[in-house]
Amino acid sequence: MAAAASCAYAQKAGDAELNQAYQALERKDYDSAITLFRASLGKQPGNAGAHKDLAYTLLKAGENAEARDEFEAALKLSPNDETAALEYAFLAYETGKRVEALRLFDGLRQTGSPATRATAEKAFENIDKPLQEGIARWQQALANAANPNDITMFSACQELARLAEERDQLALAAGQYEICWKLKPQNSELLLALARVWRELGRMEEARSALLAASRSAQARTAELAREQMDARYPYPYEFENALKLDPQNTALRRELAFLCLAMHKDTEAVAQFQRLLAIAPRDEVARKQLDALLRPATEPVARTGAAAATDAKAMGEKSLALGYLRDAVKYLQQAQEQNPDDSEVMLKLGSAYNQSKDDAEALVWFNRARHAHDPVIAAEAAKAYHNLNGDAQPVTTAWTLPMYSSRWGDLFSYGQVKRTVPLPWMKKANSLVSLYVSARFMGDVKSSMDAHVPDPQYLSESSFIFGVGAASKTWHRLTGWAEAGEAVQYLPFRHDVGAAIPDYRGGLNFAKGFGHLLGSTRSGLFYETTADAIYVSRFDKDWLFYSQQRAGRTFALGEGASLQTLFNVNLVHDIKNQYWAETLELGPGIKLHLPLMPPNVYFSADFLRGVYLDNQYNPRRPNYNDIRVSLWYAITK
Numbered sequence: 001m002a003a004a005a006s007c008a009y010a011q012k013a014g015d016a017e018l019n020q021a022y023q024a025l026e027r028k029d030y031d032s033a034i035t036l037f038r039a040s041l042g043k044q045p046g047n048a049g050a051h052k053d054l055a056y057t058l059l060k061a062g063e064n065a066e067a068r069d070e071f072e073a074a075l076k077l078s079p080n081d082e083t084a085a086l087e088y089a090f091l092a093y094e095t096g097k098r099v100e101a102l103r104l105f106d107g108l109r110q111t112g113s114p115a116t117r118a119t120a121e122k123a124f125e126n127i128d129k130p131l132q133e134g135i136a137r138w139q140q141a142l143a144n145a146a147n148p149n150d151i152t153m154f155s156a157c158q159e160l161a162r163l164a165e166e167r168d169q170l171a172l173a174a175g176q177y178e179i180c181w182k183l184k185p186q187n188s189e190l191l192l193a194l195a196r197v198w199r200e201l202g203r204m205e206e207a208r209s210a211l212l213a214a215s216r217s218a219q220a221r222t223a224e225l226a227r228e229q230m231d232a233r234y235p236y237p238y239e240f241e242n243a244l245k246l247d248p249q250n251t252a253l254r255r256e257l258a259f260l261c262l263a264m265h266k267d268t269e270a271v272a273q274f275q276r277l278l279a280i281a282p283r284d285e286v287a288r289k290q291l292d293a294l295l296r297p298a299t300e301p302v303a304r305t306g307a308a309a310a311t312d313a314k315a316m317g318e319k320s321l322a323l324g325y326l327r328d329a330v331k332y333l334q335q336a337q338e339q340n341p342d343d344s345e346v347m348l349k350l351g352s353a354y355n356q357s358k359d360d361a362e363a364l365v366w367f368n369r370a371r372h373a374h375d376p377v378i379a380a381e382a383a384k385a386y387h388n389l390n391g392d393a394q395p396v397t398t399a400w401t402l403p404m405y406s407s408r409w410g411d412l413f414s415y416g417q418v419k420r421t422v423p424l425p426w427m428k429k430a431n432s433l434v435s436l437y438v439s440a441r442f443m444g445d446v447k448s449s450m451d452a453h454v455p456d457p458q459y460l461s462e463s464s465f466i467f468g469v470g471a472a473s474k475t476w477h478r479l480t481g482w483a484e485a486g487e488a489v490q491y492l493p494f495r496h497d498v499g500a501a502i503p504d505y506r507g508g509l510n511f512a513k514g515f516g517h518l519l520g521s522t523r524s525g526l527f528y529e530t531t532a533d534a535i536y537v538s539r540f541d542k543d544w545l546f547y548s549q550q551r552a553g554r555t556f557a558l559g560e561g562a563s564l565q566t567l568f569n570v571n572l573v574h575d576i577k578n579q580y581w582a583e584t585l586e587l588g589p590g591i592k593l594h595l596p597l598m599p600p601n602v603y604f605s606a607d608f609l610r611g612v613y614l615d616n617q618y619n620p621r622r623p624n625y626n627d628i629r630v631s632l633w634y635a636i637t638k
Helices: 002-013 016-026 030-043 048-060 064-077 082-094 098-111 114-144 150-166 170-183 189-200 204-215 220-229 237-246 251-263 267-280 285-294 306-323 326-339 344-356 360-370 376-389 428-433
Strands: 397-406 411-421 434-445 464-473 479-490 501-516 525-537 543-559 562-575 584-594 602-613 624-637
Touching: 016 030, 016 048, 030 048, 048 064, 048 082, 064 082, 082 098, 082 114, 098 114, 098 150, 114 150, 150 170, 150 189, 170 189, 189 204, 189 220, 204 220, 204 237, 237 251, 251 267, 251 285, 251 306, 267 285, 306 326, 306 344, 326 344, 344 360, 344 376, 360 376, 464 501, 562 602
Parallel strands: none
Antiparallel strands: 397 411, 397 624, 411 434, 434 464, 464 479, 479 501, 501 525, 525 543, 543 562, 562 584, 584 602, 602 624
């Protein structure tokens, strides 16, 4: 009914995209509806009703954070919409914006309609009471601690700060975070917490100092998050000094201030900073050489022009580019290029700075100059950037491997593929829709290679290298199609059930989507993943196989690149010829683990499954089975 009314409104408003969005919503085509709602809102951003309906559609698609933002937009346009306010408050709490949720529930329980007041009051109490009790408990624990050590003090203060921040007791939270920072200054994530709370308290200078110190942290993730929150301009020298008062052991921060003083011709201040830097990091050879040059006797003057001046400008340009201060980066890099016109690295950086500034014409000029550099690394990087910016399709190499042990078969399997795209320069439009590639696959197992003298061996894999050419469509709404033709070459000389080399044709469709806090998320929470494949394989009697994998559970963020998932699997396999081995249902728990030393695209998994054959005609085995599968997934794209 609501959708019909909204559709009527859309027709009345004459908005074609909005009308189509509601029609897609009636069909439960949520992806199309979301796209159409956004197209409509691009034309009429002040339509509070469309923002609200888009939010509900995003909720159905599992995009809770985006739904929260749309409810917020609707609420700003229609401040008296209590339904939008409640929805926004609940989603804000679920997605980590708990202070905002608490404030909004507090306001609604006092000013809303009776029904809204009752709902808000209950929600407020459910959130506030545990926070209030937790704060009192940790304050009492700190008061009763006779001789607390640094570890127990830090844990107690950090928990108290977290609870106080969630309850909007910002002064208490700030004080506890400050204690934590004094106890563990190596934990730079605390700087982000301090900046967040100080900003809420209106202590803007201190917040900027904390963000500046965090942006030069050795912890990459912390530095990235801090840079995203900083002003677009480059920091002033006094802001570096304030940040160093907060984090005096930050070598990157002090080194940058030293070079900034040098670029501003403040040699005395530069000397002082280099000396303090060397006291902290005595092996910093760059700082030592620069200090020696600055302290050289007057009879050996150091020219401030030419290579030295270019080095100063280049260093400042690189720093500005790394931090996203694009105007400063262009200015300093232009100075460095004028002072040393043959520096190909400066040309490459200038291309990047102009590219990020959306000045692609100028970026192409500098990338073109840099790709003719004598340094092969710079030339290759510049050539890649030039071709990408110019719209020239470039070859891409992807590789993946999946070694896996199965207790059901008592065997170790390995699957893998290396694929290289082959763009056609004269078919730019085709390259944007379909990618052609050459491929080498491997499919094998350990047991098959040990069955040379077994009278009737049971081969558990294809035991082949498969070389082929193929085509893959661009992903559309998370759906990808592909097809390959090639030759499967056996690597077992004693295997005679198939030919040594046989034609191999395969292809299919793949769909994959995840919701919630997926593996690698920086925050813990629930998740759901679905994967579906339809695969044609000629050597399996020209059969089509259909795979459906559903996984749901909880992700635990373990800090600095580590995360763990506990999950439940539902795996279904079906084929169009109803062969018993391709008709199975598997259920069971599992885990996935990513450790800090692992690259982002690597994870370990273990699944404990109970399976059942869905069609037991011609099945020589038991109808049910148990399987423990342990695997390691690795993928890379270059």
